[in-house]
Every structure is written in C-alpha cells, then in structure tokens.
Amino acid sequence: MGSATIWGLRFEWISVEDKSCIHNFVSGSSSGRRISQFRRRNEMSTRCDASRQHLWLKPKFLEATAIYVREPREQHYYETYSWFAKIHEVVRSPLPFLTNSSPSKFGILLCVAIVVLVTAVRAFVVRKSRYKRPGSVADLVRRGQLRYDSRGISKPLKYDDPFNNPLVKVSNSKSTVEMCGKLYRLAPVTLTEEQQAIHQRRRSRAYRWKRPTMFLKEGDSLPPDVDPDSIRWIPANHPFATTAADIDENLAQTNVYQKRGVPSRIQAEHEALHRKLEALENEQTLNRLTIDPTNGQDFESPLKSHINSNAQAEKRSINNQVSDPDKVESSSASEEKPGL
Amino acid sequence: MLGLKLPTASASSPSFPRNTLNSTPAFLSNNFFSPICINVKPLKPKSKSYSTSLVKASLQWNRKPQLAGETPRVVVITSGKGGVGKTTTTANIGLSLARLDFSVVAIDADVGLRNLDLLLGLENRVNYTVIEVLNGDCRLDQALVRDKRWSNFELLCISKPRSKLPIGFGGKALVWLVDALKSRQEGSPDFILIDCPAGIDAGFITAITPANEAVLVTTPDITSLRDADRVTGLLECDGIRDIKMIVNRVRTDMIKGEDMMSVLDVQEMLGLPLLGVIPDDAEVIRSTNRGYPLVLNKPPTLAGLAFEQAAWRLVEQDSMQAVMVEEEPKRGFFSFLGWS
Ligand SMILES: Nc1ncnc2c1ncn2[C@@H]1O[C@H](COP(=O)(O)OP(=O)(O)OP(=O)(O)O)[C@@H](O)[C@H]1O
Ligand SMILES: [Mg+2]
Numbered sequence: 001m002g003s004a005t006i007w008g009l010r011f012e013w014i015s016v017e018d019k020s021c022i023h024n025f026v027s028g029s030s031s032g033r034r035i036s037q038f039r040r041r042n043e044m045s046t047r048c049d050a051s052r053q054h055l056w057l058k059p060k061f062l063e064a065t066a067i068y069v070r071e072p073r074e075q076h077y078y079e080t081y082s083w084f085a086k087i088h089e090v091v092r093s094p095l096p097f098l099t100n101s102s103p104s105k106f107g108i109l110l111c112v113a114i115v116v117l118v119t120a121v122r123a124f125v126v127r128k129s130r131y132k133r134p135g136s137v138a139d140l141v142r143r144g145q146l147r148y149d150s151r152g153i154s155k156p157l158k159y160d161d162p163f164n165n166p167l168v169k170v171s172n173s174k175s176t177v178e179m180c181g182k183l184y185r186l187a188p189v190t191l192t193e194e195q196q197a198i199h200q201r202r203r204s205r206a207y208r209w210k211r212p213t214m215f216l217k218e219g220d221s222l223p224p225d226v227d228p229d230s231i232r233w234i235p236a237n238h239p240f241a242t243t244a245a246d247i248d249e250n251l252a253q254t255n256v257y258q259k260r261g262v263p264s265r266i267q268a269e270h271e272a273l274h275r276k277l278e279a280l281e282n283e284q285t286l287n288r289l290t291i292d293p294t295n296g297q298d299f300e301s302p303l304k305s306h307i308n309s310n311a312q313a314e315k316r317s318i319n320n321q322v323s324d325p326d327k328v329e330s331s332s333a334s335e336e337k338p339g340l
Numbered sequence: 341m342l343g344l345k346l347p348t349a350s351a352s353s354p355s356f357p358r359n360t361l362n363s364t365p366a367f368l369s370n371n372f373f374s375p376i377c378i379n380v381k382p383l384k385p386k387s388k389s390y391s392t393s394l395v396k397a398s399l400q401w402n403r404k405p406q407l408a409g410e411t412p413r414v415v416v417i418t419s420g421k422g423g424v425g426k427t428t429t430t431a432n433i434g435l436s437l438a439r440l441d442f443s444v445v446a447i448d449a450d451v452g453l454r455n456l457d458l459l460l461g462l463e464n465r466v467n468y469t470v471i472e473v474l475n476g477d478c479r480l481d482q483a484l485v486r487d488k489r490w491s492n493f494e495l496l497c498i499s500k501p502r503s504k505l506p507i508g509f510g511g512k513a514l515v516w517l518v519d520a521l522k523s524r525q526e527g528s529p530d531f532i533l534i535d536c537p538a539g540i541d542a543g544f545i546t547a548i549t550p551a552n553e554a555v556l557v558t559t560p561d562i563t564s565l566r567d568a569d570r571v572t573g574l575l576e577c578d579g580i581r582d583i584k585m586i587v588n589r590v591r592t593d594m595i596k597g598e599d600m601m602s603v604l605d606v607q608e609m610l611g612l613p614l615l616g617v618i619p620d621d622a623e624v625i626r627s628t629n630r631g632y633p634l635v636l637n638k639p640p641t642l643a644g645l646a647f648e649q650a651a652w653r654l655v656e657q658d659s660m661q662a663v664m665v666e667e668e669p670k671r672g673f674f675s676f677l678g679w680s
Contacts, residue, residue, distance in 0.1 A: 161403050162648040167640055177664055180642050184592065184664035189614060191607055199611025200576060207573030211545055215508040234507055234542060249509060252474040256516040259525065265476030 405440060405655035407530060409553075412445075414518055414532045415654070416551035418575070420567030422538030424559045425588040428624060430535040431459040431633045432644070433555075436651030438493035439635070442530035445484065445521060448497045449514070449547035450537040451505050461631025462487065462495050469497040471505065474513055480520050489636065494529075498546075507542045511549030518550040540574060548575060553582035555615055555654070559589045560601040565609055572610065584615035584659060586650055591620045596666040603663045613659035616650025618643050 162168065169178045170186075177184050212232035214223075219236065222228065255264050262270070417430045427450070434446040448456035457463045468483040487493040496517070499505050514534070522528040534551060537543035548554070554575050558568040568585070575583055587603050594600035603617050621643035627634040634644040635651075653659060 162645055162652055168645060174662070179645065179664070180640075185666055186662040187604060187665040188662045189604070189607065189660055191611065191613065196611050196613070203569065203573035203576055207570060207577060209574050209577040211511075211549070211578045215542065232507075232542060232545065238507075238542075249512070251476065252509070252513065253516050255476040256473055256480055256513065257520050257523075258476075258479050259481075260479070263476050263478050263482075268476070 405652045407442065407655055408657040411530045412518065412522055412528050412532045413530065413553065414534070414551045415553050415555055416534040416536050416548050416580075417555045417557060418536035418544065418548065418571055419538065419557040419564070420540065420571035421558075421564045424557050424564050425586075425618070425624075426538075426557050427456050427459055427535050428628065428634075429555065429557050429586055429588065429618075429647070429650075430456055430533050432635045432647035433651045433654060434531075434533050435460075435487075435490060435493060435633045436635045436648045437531050437533075437655065438487070438490040440651065440655065441492070442655065443492040443494075443527075444531045444533065445494045445496060445529045446533045446535065447514070447517070448495065448535050449543065450535055451499050451510075451543050451546075452501070453537065454497055454499070454501060456535050457485070457495060457497060458631060459628055460487065460495060460633060463631070466495070466497050466500075469499045469503070470513060470517065471499045471503050473517075480517065481524070505546075507546070510542065510546030514546060514550045540571060544571075544574075548578060548580065551580060554580050554584075556583055556585040556610075556612060557588055558585055558606065558610070560587055560595075560603065560606050562601075565601075565606065569610055572612065582657075583612055584654075585610060585612040586616045586618060587614065588618045589620040590617050592664065592666055602665055604665065614663065615653050615659060616646055617660070617663055618646045618650070 164170065167180050171177065175186055177186055210227075210229045213230045214226055215232045215234050216222075217236050218233050222231070251264065258264065261267075417426050417433075419426050427448075430446055430448075434444050437444045446456060446460075448454050450456070457466050462485050465485045468478040470483060472478045473480050473483050483496055485495040485497075487495065498510070518532055521532065532550075534547050536547035556568055556572060556575075558564045572583055585606075587606050590603060591600055595602045603614065607614060619642050621634075621641055623634055623637065623641040624643055627637060634641060635647050637644050640648075
C-alpha cells in the first residue's frame with residue numbers, strides 16, 4: 001500500500017512537471033524558458049503538500065534519486081523538446097527510485113508512516129467539516145424548515161430550574177445570588193398587601209375610566225340614548241382604524257368560530273360563481289330551445305356592440321368612451337362570459 | 341451512525357440554552373467524559389450514552405412550574421409608553437412558556453406597528469391575519485402561525501400593516517377569538533399572550549378587552565413610570581385586578597451609582613408586585629435582529645435568564661420576593677475560601 005501511495009505521489013509530481021513541460025514547449029525564447037523553468041520550480045515547491053514535501057526534505061538518498069531523476073530529463077527537454085521522449089523518461093523515472101534498495105528501508109517506512117498520518121488527519125478534518133457543512137439537515141432545522149421535535153433531533157426541554165442552575169446560584173443564606181458569574185446582593189421586597197391596596201385606591205381616585213364601547217368618528221353626531229363616557233372618538237384620519245363597520249358582525253363571529261371546511265367568503269364567492277355559470281347555461285339552453293328572435297337579438301347584441309364599441313373606440317378619443325356607459329358595460333359583460 | 345449523531349447535537353443546541361457551563365470554556369469543548377461535566381449538563385446530547393435516569397437522578401430536571409389559575413390564562417402585556425419592551429417581553433415569555441411545555445398563543449394586537457412576528461423570526465410565514473378571519477377569507481386555524489422551533493407556540497396577528505381595522509369591534513373580535521381558541525379541537529391553549537400597542541387609545545382598548553390579567557412593562561424612568569401608573573389605573577377601572585410588573589432595562593451599575601431608580605423605588609411608586617426584573621442587555625438587540633428570542637440563546641444570557649424566571653413566576657402566579665439591587669463590591673482575594 002505504501003509503495004502504491006508513493007507511486008501515486010510520483011505520478012502526481014510527474015503530472016505537475018508535465019504541465020510545465022508543455023509550458024516550456026510553448027514559450028519560445030531561451031530567456032522565457034528560463035523564467036518559466038524558474039516559475040515551475042517555485043510552483044512545484046509551493047504546490048507540494050505536506051505529503052509531497054517530505055519527499056523533497058528527505059534524507060540524502062532521496063535527494064540523490066530526485067536529482068538523478070531530474071537531471072537527465074531537464075537536459076533532455078532543453079535540447080530536444082521531444083514530447084514522447086520526455087514521457088518515456090518520466091514514466092521510467094520512478095522505477096530506479098523504488099528498485100534502488102541500497103538506501104535503508106527506514107526512509108520509505110517514514111514516508112509511509114507520514115502518508116498514513118496525513119491521510120488520517122485529512123479524513124478526520126473532512127468528517128468534522130461535514131457537520132458544519134452548509135445545507136445539511138441541521139441547517140434545515142435551524143432555518144425552521146424542519147421541526148426538531150418531529151424528527152427526534154432534540155428532546156423537549158427537561159425542566160431545569162431557572163432559579164437554580166449553573167448560571168444562577170443563590171447563596172445558602174439567600175442574601176446573595178450569583179448570576180452569570182457576577183455576584184449580586186438580594187434585597188427583600190417590602191411591598192405589602194396594604195400598600196398595594198393604598199395604591200389601588202389612589203389610582204381609582206386619580207383615573208376614573210370606563211372602557212368605551214362605542215367608537216365614533218370625530219364630528220359624528222351623538223346618538224340619543226348613549227352614555228357619553230362610553231364613547232371613544234376616533235380621529236377621521238386615524239392611520240389604521242376605521243369606525244365604519246362594513247363587516248357583518250354575526251357573519252364575522254361565525255367566521256371566527258368556524259372550525260373546518262371552506263372559509264365562508266371563499267365558499268360564498270364560489271357559490272356565486274357557480275350560480276352565475278348555471279344561469280348562463282340555462283339562458284343559453286333556453287335560447288336554443290325557444291328560438292325567440294328578440295331573445296336571440298338580445299343575446300347577440302352585446303357581442304355586436306362589443307365589436308362596435310371596439311371599432312368605435314379606435315376612432316373615438318378616450319374621453320368619449322365614458323359618455324356611452326351602456327355599451328362599455330355590455331362589452332365588458334360579454335368579455336366575461338366566455339371566461340366563465 | 342456517528343455521522344448522524346453529530347449534526348444532531350449541533351441542531352439541537354438552541355434548545356438547550358441553559359445546560360451549558362459558564363466560566364470555563366474548556367468544559368464546553370472536549371472532556372465529555374469527566375464526571376463533573378456530566379453532573380453539570382446531563383442533557384447534552386454528547387452524554388447520550390449515559391442513561392437518562394442516571395442523569396435525572398443527579399439533577400432536579402423534573403421541576404416544572406405548577407400552573408395556577410384557569411386556562412386559558414389571557415394575559416395582556418402592556419406599558420403605556422412605547423418602546424419599553426412589550427414585544428420583547430411577549431416573545432421571550434411566550435417562548436419560555438412554550439419550552440416549559442405549555443401551549444401558547446401570542447396575539448400581536450399592535451395594529452399599526454406590528455413587530456412581534458419579526459422578533460420571533462416568523463415574518464415570512466404570516467399570510468393571514470384576524471382581519472381575514474373576520475372576513476371569512478380563511479379559518480382561524482389557518483391564521484395561526486405555528487413556530488417550528490417550539491410547535492406549541494403559535495402566533496396570531498391582528499392585521500397586516502396597511503389594513504384598517506373596524507375599531508368598534510376589535511375588542512369583540514378578540515373575545516370571540518379567545519372563545520374560539522378555548523373550544524378548539526386540540527384543546528384550549530394554556531396561555532394567550534396579547535402584545536398591546538403603546539398608548540391608551542383604541543388599540544389598547546382592543547387589546548385589553550379579553551384579558552383577565554396584565555403584565556405591565558416599565559423602565560425605571562419617570563416618563564415610563566407615569567404612563568405605567570396611568571395604564572394600571574385604566575386596567576383596574578376595567579376590572580383587571582391581577583396586574584404584575586416587569587421592570588425592563590435595569591442597569592445595576594447605574595443604580596449603584598444612584599443614576600437610575602432602583603427596582604424597589606419603582607415598586608414604591610407603582611405599588612405593584614414584581615414579576616421580573618430584566619437587565620439592560622445588548623443581547624436583546626442582537627436577538628431581535630436575528631429573529632431569535634433571547635431565551636433560546638445558548639449559552640444563556642443574563643436577560644434571557646431573567647425572562648425565564650419571569651415566565652416561571654407567571655405560570656405559578658408568583659411574584660418576586662427579593663431583587664438583585666446592586667453589585668456586590670469586589671470582595672477580597674480570599675473570598676473564594678468563604679472568608680469574606
Ligand atoms: N432589556 C433590554 N435591553 C436592551 N434593549 C432592550 C431591552 N428590552 C428592549 N430593548 C430594546 O428596546 C427596543 C424596543 O423594544 P420593543 O419593541 O420590545 O418595545 P415595545 O414596547 O414593544 O415597543 P412598541 O411600543 O413600539 O410596541 C428594541 O429595540 C429592543 O431591542
Ligand atoms: Mg411592540
């Protein structure tokens with residue numbers, strides 16, 4: 001496994017070199033070549049991650065092999081720029097490194113150990129970050145898309161005591177309390193029932209008030225048989241109140257008490273539409289059954305007038321449309337009918 | 341399977357805001373298996389391998405507030421003055437209650453300046469409002485927006501920003517709503533919280549109509565206090581006797597420097613029992629921006645804990661017996677040995 005990893009590393013390293021080879025190949029002049037070579041070296045040393053770095057920082061034998069591996073290749077592509085030759089060289093190059101058994105096995109073992117360590121650390125980090133990953137289920141719960149309790153993610157709060165917990169500690173003598181790490185003195189409340197009653201009496205004298213039951217717009221006239229104290233005068237331009245009760249109170253009350261089914265207004269609207277549709281259908285069948293010429297005319301006249309009014313509207317100015325309300329109405333009615 | 345478990349942990353994190361530890365961050369990160377860690381945060385999903393019974397035994401997880409009074413408890417959250425934190429209070433107490441396993445319907449009665457949906461991060465899910473219910477465009481259950489974090493929390497908006505409410509029967513409509521919620525199939529909600537608009541005009545009257553108890557939110561400054569006193573007077577005139585106050589935006593450092601009225605001063609002026617004292621906390625604004633109520637924060641913040649305590653007291657119809665008035669001066673070096 002270790003050797004395989006090393007193989008993998010070698011190939012990674014090779015691929016880095018390959019890219020820069022292409023780069024070299026493309027850049028023409030010798031100065032450009034040198035720059036790119038320099039850059040390539042930098043690139044390589046910075047791009048080496050921990051696992052690869054140790055290859056460079058290895059004991060001498062590794063360095064030696066590395067140099068051995070590199071030297072001929074560089075010469076090679078400086079001279080010929082031969083792509084195939086390079087690849088050939090590159091593929092062959094790891095072999096002497098591995099087969100060369102003369103240096104101690106200690107180095108290789110160290111490599112393997114470090115690679116294994118790095119892999120383990122990486123796996124650990126990846127796994128850890130998975131829990132903080134945005135877009136996880138935990139995130140859904142945090143955003144309120146999922147419920148804690150229905151997923152069994154959290155248990156409901158067990159009743160720990162807000163008066164006695166690690167953050168709130170009352171001293172034994174009940175004279176001090178430590179809250180959030182700060183110490184406070186506890187002063188007893190001295191308010192007695194009597195004092196409370198005295199305050200209540202004071203207030204009842206000071207503020208005599210009756211909850212208004214009637215709301216009138218300022219400027220409205222006073223209805224005859226009501227107690228003026230029970231009236232609340234609302235300014236006519238009150239920003240969010242209206243005194244005009246345009247809601248039927250009984251209906252509103254039944255709406256509030258409605259437990260299931262379609263809400264009343266939706267239901268009513270639906271029924272109205274239904275009735276309209278039925279009426280329309282009836283009308284049409286009647287028209288077909290009794291071929292009454294006047295009826296037929298009546299039925300068709302809106303359509304005609306619609307066409308007429310459209311044609312006329314093009315001719316007329318917008319202002320004049322208002323002067324012919326009947327036609328406009330009938331045209332709009334005929335427009336609605338097909339929709340039903 | 342490990343791959344499934346970890347996102348689970350991260351997803352459920354917001355629901356365990358109080359289980360984390362405070363001072364030592366090292367605690368939070370790694371040593372899952374230290375016994376101290378298990379004692380302290382037994383419900384962290386990481387410690388799943390331990391049986392829950394063992395965990396329960398080591399801490400009093402089962403303490404739950406005892407629901408007092410008849411359900412549904414219809415609570416209006418009001419203040420008189422604007423911008424003192426009614427909406428913040430509604431959102432946080434509402435979600436705290438939901439987390440304590442009570443079913444909650446929060447009604448945004450702020451007709452003109454609705455923003456409870458924003459604080460809860462539900463703004464994109466409000467399609468229907470009470471106006472549509474009254475009109476019969478939808479049923480009540482369709483207008484209820486169920487929070488996906490805590491499915492026993494539902495939001496109901498009175499109206500869309502630009503629609504006008506016939507003010508004469510806003511109050512009536514709310515009474516019907518409460519009645520309809522009471523008789524619904526899933527059972528009556530335990531709490532109906534009504535976020536009242538600022539001021540004492542029509543919107544206020546609408547909001548308080550169905551309520552039988554009130555939470556008065558005030559800040560420790562005289563403008564807010566005067567309005568609070570007035571509103572308390574009106575509520576009492578209207579027959580709402582069960583009024584408790586939340587003092588919001590308290591800064592213990594300013595109180596200590598005598599730059600701010602203390603909570604006990606506030607109580608002396610209003611004579612109301614205290615439901616909670618909420619410190620001024622930058623986290624409040626941050627959580628508003630996120631559409632993620634403070635009480636769900638993990639780790640918990642000072643203001644979040646204070647809201648949770650207030651919610652607990654609301655359930656039990658309890659009030660504060662002692663307030664944290666000032667920061668204890670830094671004690672000597674040996675204070676940790678108990679020699680102060
Ligand atoms: N304890 C606090 N610490 C810091 N900021 C706070 C606190 N409570 C409320 N605020 C801030 O005060 C502002 C007003 O809060 P909120 O909208 O809850 O008030 P309101 O009473 O509902 O206002 P309105 O009267 O307009 O409905 C918000 O920006 C909120 O972030
Ligand atoms: Mg508000």
